[in-house]
Amino acid sequence: MHNMIQRVVKNALKGRRFSSSIDVGCGTGDGGVLARPHTNYLVGVDPNTSALREAHRKEVYDELYVGDMRNFPFDSADSVFMFDSLEHISKAEGYRLLEKIGHRFTMITTPWWSTPVISDPSHKCVWSERELNEVGFSTLAYSFMPDFLMYIIYGGIILGVRERHV
Numbered sequence: 001m002h003n004m005i006q007r008v009v010k011n012a013l014k015g016r017r018f019s020s021s022i023d024v025g026c027g028t029g030d031g032g033v034l035a036r037p038h039t040n041y042l043v044g045v046d047p048n049t050s051a052l053r054e055a056h057r058k059e060v061y062d063e064l065y066v067g068d069m070r071n072f073p074f075d076s077a078d079s080v081f082m083f084d085s086l087e088h089i090s091k092a093e094g095y096r097l098l099e100k101i102g103h104r105f106t107m108i109t110t111p112w113w114s115t116p117v118i119s120d121p122s123h124k125c126v127w128s129e130r131e132l133n134e135v136g137f138s139t140l141a142y143s144f145m146p147d148f149l150m151y152i153i154y155g156g157i158i159l160g161v162r163e164r165h166v
Contacts, residue, residue, distance in 0.1 A: 005109060008142055008159050009034045009083075012107065018079040024069045025085025029055030031109075035081050036060040045072050070097055078164065079105040084157075086110050091125040098135050108137065108160040132160040 009031075018039040023032045026044030028051045036042055044061045046052055052064050065072070069085060070093055080101050086094050087110050098106070110127045129139040137160035 004142065005083075005157055006034060008140075008157070009107070009109065012159060012161055013038045016105075018077075018105065020077045021079040021081060022072070022074060022077040023061070024072065024080055024082045025088065026055055026061070026064070026083075027051045027085075029058040029060055031081055031083030032060040033058060034083070039079065043077065045069060074101050074104065077104060080107075082106070082108045082110075084109055084111065086127060087123045087125055089124055091127075094125065094127070095135070103162075103164060105164040106137070106160075106162040108132065109157045110160070111157060127158065127160075129158055129160075132158065135162075137162045 013034070016038050020041040021035055021039040021043070023029075023035055023042060023044045026032055026046045027048065029044065032042060032044055032055060041062050042060060043063045043065065044052070044055055045065045045067045046055070047066060047068055049066055052066060055061060056064055069082075070089060074080060086097075086108055089097065108127075110132075111123070129141055132139050139158055139160045141158050
């Protein structure tokens with residue numbers, strides 16, 4: 001995970017504490033390393049078993065599950081983290097997933113492009129700040145490459161935070 005992303009996430013989580021969290025699409029666990037200091041109980045879910053083995057080696061998760069983020073139950077968690085995972089499902093599936101997550105604290109990082117000329121083939125969609133704002137997220141876009149390179153390749157993230165509503 002790019003160290004600029006690490007700094008942005010750490011700053012956004014500063015002073016926050018959760019009883020239980022789910023790291024959706026946890027992959028190798030880099031996001032779990034960032035979430036762990038802010039939660040008492042951390043669950044990771046990802047469909048990739050080899051990535052989960054790497055996540056297990058990091059020893060930050062209380063539980064790890066092989067599974068699809070679209071079908072995972074969120075009932076037990078008061079917070080959800082989605083570090084670079086929302087773009088791996090279609091936009092319609094993403095909206096359904098965000099609705100299913102409901103009004104829990106939710107943090108998303110997703111790639112941001114000025115013009116998506118070259119992208120990861122596993123990415124199904126690109127989310128804009130406006131789209132995330134429309135479903136209740138406060139967003140900030142961060143570029144970590146010169147603007148001219150943003151037109152050619154991935155070079156930044158959108159950080160979205162949706163606060164818990166009771």
